[in-house]
Amino acid sequence: MSLNTAHFGAGTFNKRLVARKHRRGGGKKNLMASLSLTSMVDMFSLLVIFLLQTFSTSPELLAITKGVELPTARTGLEIKDAPVLSITQELIYLDQKEIGKTADLMKNPEPLMDKLAELRKQWVQSHPGEAFKGEINLQAHRDLPGTWISQIMGMLPSQHYGSISLAVVGGSSGG
Amino acid sequence: MGVSMPTGGGGGRKKSLDAELNLVPFIDLLSMCICFLLITAVWIEVGSMQVKQSHGTEGAAQAKSDLELDVKMTGPGAVQIAVKKGGKSIRSITVKESAPDQFVSKLDTQLKQVTGMGPVTAAMVSPAKGTSYGDLVQIMDVLRRNKISNLGVVPVRDAT
Known part of the structure; x- marks a missing residue:
């Protein structure tokens, strides 16, 4: 399968944009849409803070075997390295x-x-x-x-x- | 992001004092941080409950004034607790509730009364036919919540 670059190339896209601008006539319009990054950075920062708070440095010593549903308890202690x-x-x-x-x-x-x-x-x-x-x-x-x-x-x-x-x-x- | 200050004197063209902060590397760093933390995150917290099983005649020496508990599970949501002092039973408590939440809160209340009588050094839990391992752990969890940490499980042979 081959693609016709005349239809998909970057140059073609620019030409079409210019043509559209001419059709609308006259005034220069900025075609660059500005993205507000402040809210995104805020969200990222909050995510990083949350993930850092829940981050555990101790290694996972116990792999849960398939088919085992463990009982729940509130007073669990740390797992020991044992068989x-x-x-x-x-x-x-x-x-x-x-x-x-x-x-x-x-x-x-x-x-x-x-x-x-x-x-x-x-x-x-x-x-x-x-x-x-x-x-x-x-x-x-x-x-x-x-x-x-x-x-x-x-x-x-x-x-x-x-x-x-x-x-x-x-x-x-x-x- | 930037700071603008009035320019003092000096004719000619005004120079903008707004400094643009390049956010791209900052966003890259944050994205990398998020990816790393999401990959290494542990979502299920697995803990452990310590049980000391004594072998033969070995067992911790108890002070005569300390209390010991014999917790017998008689069925799902039903236990019989024998409070012992110096090997002799001094009080018997029965807790029975069909609703699991009510059973836990009732057992917790009874154990608070027992621990008010004096220090409880050990508790032996014996399961019964028809009770699950989850029920056994639930009772041990309530015991541990009442500062009874020296726990043991009595081996019970299932007739089936």
Whole structure:
């Protein structure tokens, strides 16, 4: 496909403008429309101020797993850098790696316990001379039975994960 | 944008003292700022709620004068709270409301009364069949709002 530059070129456009001016006859009219920039600059400044106020410098430590709708809470604290155990209605993930089906693991939690033990061993090997803190982030779908989550939370201390942080949607400034 | 001042004396042509500020680089800078901030903005604020699960016999030593709470969820929007002192139950409270907002405010009122009796060091929450994880977090949130931060969850086996 080719374009005829005689119809679209800048020179043609100028010629047409001049021709139109002649047709109207006489007086010189300014063809440049002036744009009022003051309101635009005001709007931009306000946007920048708002975005700077809501800007967070802390990195996002917790990626929400697909299929997880977190419960809401007003007293959320800051997220800690720790392994993430995600429980959806169908599957359970440890650090974004699929462990198995939720219903199956609730009946037989051995594969999950093995993976948790493995993760702890890796941490101990990579941090020689440091005591294992036992921190873990737990993100679970809010509609899951509370008894299921309580069972998993009851199992975690057996693998020395005693400090559990439940991921919630809410302010991270509360005490 | 500019400032105009009367010219003092000096015949001849009057020179304009209005200074034009070039807004183009200013707008460029602002646009870049907006783009950067919009890309790096975090719209969903994710927080965490700390729970300490004790293993076996390990547990924090409590002063005998401190209060402990046993919060049993009996269903959605229903809890039974046992206030304990030195391991003995001294008061029992039942909160039941079908509307979630009313349940939260009623539970909050009851907990304020309990915390008025003395310092509450710990609370153990046990879910029941038919209650969701969201309900469990909601109750723990109300407990935390009443300065009860040492929370634990009792593992409850679902019969189904």
